[in-house]
Amino acid sequence: MEEQPGLSDQYRMSSPWPMLIAFGLAIAEVGIIWPLAPLAVGGLLLLTGSIVGIVREAGYVESPWPLLSGFALALVAIGLALFAYSGGAFAVNSVSESLRTSGSIGLRGLSIAFAGVIALVGALVGKYWTTANAGHSV
Amino acid sequence: MAIEGQIALTVLMGALLVGVAVWLTRLEDWRSYTPLAGGAGGAIGDESAHVHEEKPAGIIRWLTTVDHKDIGILYGTYALIAFVWGGLAAVLMRAELATASLSLLNNTQVYNALLTSHGITMLFLFGTPILAAFSNYFIPLLIDADDMAFPRINAIAFWLLPPGAILIWAGFFVAPFTEAMTTGAATSWTMYPPLSVEQTNPSVDLMLLGLHLTGVSATMGAINFIATIFSERGEDVGWSNLDIFSWTVLTQSGLILFAFPLLGSAIIMLLLDRNFSTVFFAAEGGGTILWQHLFWFFGHPEVYILVLPPMGIVSYVLPKFSGRKLFGFKFVVYSTLAIGVLSFGVWAHHMFTTGIDPRLRASFMAVSLAIAIPSAVKTFNWITTLWNGSLRLNTPMLFCIGFISNFIIGGVTGVFLAAIPIDLVLHDTYYVVGHFHYVVMGAIAFAGFAGIYYWYPMYTGRMYQRTLAKWHFWLSMIGTNLTFFAMIILGYAGFTRRYATYDGLTVGPVEVITAMHQAATLGAFLLLIGQIIWVWNMVSSWIDGPKVEDGDPWNLAETNMKSREWAWFERKLDTTIATDGGAEEEPLADGGEPTESDES
Numbered sequence: 001m002e003e004q005p006g007l008s009d010q011y012r013m014s015s016p017w018p019m020l021i022a023f024g025l026a027i028a029e030v031g032i033i034w035p036l037a038p039l040a041v042g043g044l045l046l047l048t049g050s051i052v053g054i055v056r057e058a059g060y061v062e063s064p065w066p067l068l069s070g071f072a073l074a075l076v077a078i079g080l081a082l083f084a085y086s087g088g089a090f091a092v093n094s095v096s097e098s099l100r101t102s103g104s105i106g107l108r109g110l111s112i113a114f115a116g117v118i119a120l121v122g123a124l125v126g127k128y129w130t131t132a133n134a135g136h137s138v
Numbered sequence: 139m140a141i142e143g144q145i146a147l148t149v150l151m152g153a154l155l156v157g158v159a160v161w162l163t164r165l166e167d168w169r170s171y172t173p174l175a176g177g178a179g180g181a182i183g184d185e186s187a188h189v190h191e192e193k194p195a196g197i198i199r200w201l202t203t204v205d206h207k208d209i210g211i212l213y214g215t216y217a218l219i220a221f222v223w224g225g226l227a228a229v230l231m232r233a234e235l236a237t238a239s240l241s242l243l244n245n246t247q248v249y250n251a252l253l254t255s256h257g258i259t260m261l262f263l264f265g266t267p268i269l270a271a272f273s274n275y276f277i278p279l280l281i282d283a284d285d286m287a288f289p290r291i292n293a294i295a296f297w298l299l300p301p302g303a304i305l306i307w308a309g310f311f312v313a314p315f316t317e318a319m320t321t322g323a324a325t326s327w328t329m330y331p332p333l334s335v336e337q338t339n340p341s342v343d344l345m346l347l348g349l350h351l352t353g354v355s356a357t358m359g360a361i362n363f364i365a366t367i368f369s370e371r372g373e374d375v376g377w378s379n380l381d382i383f384s385w386t387v388l389t390q391s392g393l394i395l396f397a398f399p400l401l402g403s404a405i406i407m408l409l410l411d412r413n414f415s416t417v418f419f420a421a422e423g424g425g426t427i428l429w430q431h432l433f434w435f436f437g438h439p440e441v442y443i444l445v446l447p448p449m450g451i452v453s454y455v456l457p458k459f460s461g462r463k464l465f466g467f468k469f470v471v472y473s474t475l476a477i478g479v480l481s482f483g484v485w486a487h488h489m490f491t492t493g494i495d496p497r498l499r500a501s502f503m504a505v506s507l508a509i510a511i512p513s514a515v516k517t518f519n520w521i522t523t524l525w526n527g528s529l530r531l532n533t534p535m536l537f538c539i540g541f542i543s544n545f546i547i548g549g550v551t552g553v554f555l556a557a558i559p560i561d562l563v564l565h566d567t568y569y570v571v572g573h574f575h576y577v578v579m580g581a582i583a584f585a586g587f588a589g590i591y592y593w594y595p596m597y598t599g600r601m602y603q604r605t606l607a608k609w610h611f612w613l614s615m616i617g618t619n620l621t622f623f624a625m626i627i628l629g630y631a632g633f634t635r636r637y638a639t640y641d642g643l644t645v646g647p648v649e650v651i652t653a654m655h656q657a658a659t660l661g662a663f664l665l666l667i668g669q670i671i672w673v674w675n676m677v678s679s680w681i682d683g684p685k686v687e688d689g690d691p692w693n694l695a696e697t698n699m700k701s702r703e704w705a706w707f708e709r710k711l712d713t714t715i716a717t718d719g720g721a722e723e724e725p726l727a728d729g730g731e732p733t734e735s736d737e738s
């Protein structure tokens with residue numbers, strides 16, 4: 001269909017974040033339940049990154065980095081708590097047989113915490129080494 | 139998964155993230171685009187008070203849109219794909235049941251997996267989304283709102299669905315490649331423990347995760363509709379003149395808000411039972427009946443979540459072609475609200491045979507019989523609207539009438555089932571399958587078709603092929619009644635549901651059972667042909683059906699029935715012609731130069 005000057009056309013019509021949030025949530029969910037560390041880490045990064053993105057796009061925050069580091073710290077805290085709960089065990093093993101071993105719980109904790117660490121590094125790099133601080137001129 | 143697998147996944151995931159990052163920086167181009175650079179179609183760009191952003195072109199537009207109409211189209215496309223998947227699963231099952239012994243499928247477990255996938259797909263991936271397609275596209279137009287209250291949340295809600303579907307269907311895709319998975323999940327849509335806990339097949343976990351995502355999606359959508367209908371109505375749209383479709387969607391959203399989070403929680407409990415040795419639904423914990431209570435507390439409202447908006451569509455479209463206003467509008471609204479409230483008080487009618495306390499049973503029977511009253515009120519109002527009207531039997535109208543007819547059979551069989559003594563005999567037979575298919579296929583899908591045809595000119599700008607549409611209707615009507623009436627008889631004959639074979643029968647009217655199974659399969663194939671015609675008609679007409687030039691393609695103005703969304707459409711047609719000028723090639727297509735794209 002063609003572009004048409006209808007009513008709703010006077011508002012922002014597109015945003016890249018919703019799709020990324022949804023996919024991030026799905027990937028993180030699978031990665032954490034089935035301890036597949038790469039999916040857990042990647043999915044959490046996608047999810048937190050896009051939540052921060054959409055919040056900034058909507059103008060609720062000026063700069064994305066403080067919010068991102070907040071999420072990062074929360075992930076680190078949750079992840080370490082889970083790791084501690086597992087008694088510091090850690091194992092990379094097969095999907096179907098090991099969902100409830102303490103090694104696999106430790107793996108889940110570490111992957112969540114690791115996602116938090118990467119997000120934190122991202123936030124610091126973003127804040128001190130890029131110019132993307134201000135909100136958009138829009 | 140061995141360590142190499144993890145490394146491969148890491149690389150894949152890393153590549154995906156880098157890809158996303160690159161994509162995002164490319165998008166900056168259009169994200170910071172100013173109205174002045176808008177190009178063709180940016181005629182209102184000079185209203186600089188607004189943030190006017192062009193939609194990006196091509197596929198990116200669809201991936202990033204937050205416009206309610208685009209999201210409506212996305213929901214519709216998604217629902218269509220799910221309908222094809224669920225429909226083919228059903229056809230495979232019916233083909234298998236044409237003969238008494240296993241002849242087509244590899245083993246009965248495949249049948250069970252198809253059965254599960256069919257049920258879950260049709261309810262969660264087709265039913266709920268097709269309704270969201272209508273409500274996204276039309277509610278803002280009907281209530282004169284600029285868009286949904288939360289456009290971005292709206293987009294998130296949609297985008298949760300594709301991963302949800304992939305996870306729900308994953309068993310079928312992944313099983314051929316791994317030994318850990320045998321086939322798709324085979325729990326049936328009700329996922330009763332202990333079966334669903336004891337099936338070690340990991341595709342059950344994936345299905346539960348996917349269901350969870352679709353539940354989150356439905357809840358987000360519902361919050362959005364409630365907020366939109368409450369706070370975004372235009373100046374001259376009050377509660378007193380809110381249209382019937384919006385009323386039903388508002389009620390539906392309320393039901394979703396109470397039902398779906400509960401399903402989500404129950405699903406998490408089931409996941410924990412499966413994977414982390416909790417005992418929520420184990421005999422030593424809450425027991426399996428706990429699951430049934432939680433599931434049906436969601437499950438019964440779910441059936442009304444599915445049926446209320448279609449009732450709204452029928453109440454909305456039927457008067458247009460009867461030349462009369464909806465009879466007893468107020469009572470149709472009240473009955474909608476009554477159904478909404480009562481539907482939370484009937485869930486245990488799915489559990490009459492489980493040995494729950496007979497006093498509980500009796501009260502659930504009473505409320506279940508009571509809920510038939512508002513349903514009947516609606517039915518009488520539709521019939522009275524038709525009474526003495528000047529009927530125009532075009533395709534949307536035929537589907538509305540088919541809806542009423544099928545809903546009566548579906549509803550009356552429901553009332554029978556709500557009576558405990560009858561249910562004790564008929565529970566878990568094909569009678570139940572016949573009952574709910576009369577409602578879900580015969581009524582809900584029919585109302586969906588009515589809406590799809592009725593608004594087709596609006597969202598495509600073109601007209602469908604009328605003869606094909608009539609074929610679609612008659613094949614669907616005959617197919618539905620053949621298939622599902624045969625099931626009702628199968629139920630009376632005592633044939634139980636969820637069986638892949640019937641060659642071991644030693645009691646009962648074996649010939650009747652065989653004949654009815656074959657009749658049902660025949661009906662299913664009629665349905666299949668009808669739906670192929672429909673998809674063909676929709677797609678081919680969208681590509682090169684005759685353009686709609688009149689803002690009132692159904693001549694509703696004649697009977698004073700033209701409503702707000704068609705007025706919007708008329709404005710749109712006018713302004714499109716006014717502003718597009720020669721910039722677009724479309725206006726030329728009908729005139730002088732025959733371009734290739736037009737002829738094909």
Ligand code: HEM
Nearest residue numbers: 441445487488506510549552553555556565566570574577
């Ligand atoms: C007129 C009101 C209705 C009444 C009194 C009613 C009653 C019942 C009863 C008592 C059962 C349980 C049968 C059994 O398992 O033994 C049942 C099953 C079912 N009904 Fe209805 N029903 C009504 C309307 C509807 C509607 C409108 C829908 C769909 C939108 C629907 C969908 C279903 C489904 C899906 C099942 C089967 C669930 C399963 O076991 O898989 N019903 N109905």
Ligand SMILES: [Cu+2]
Nearest residue numbers: 438485487488
């Ligand atoms: Cu029910």
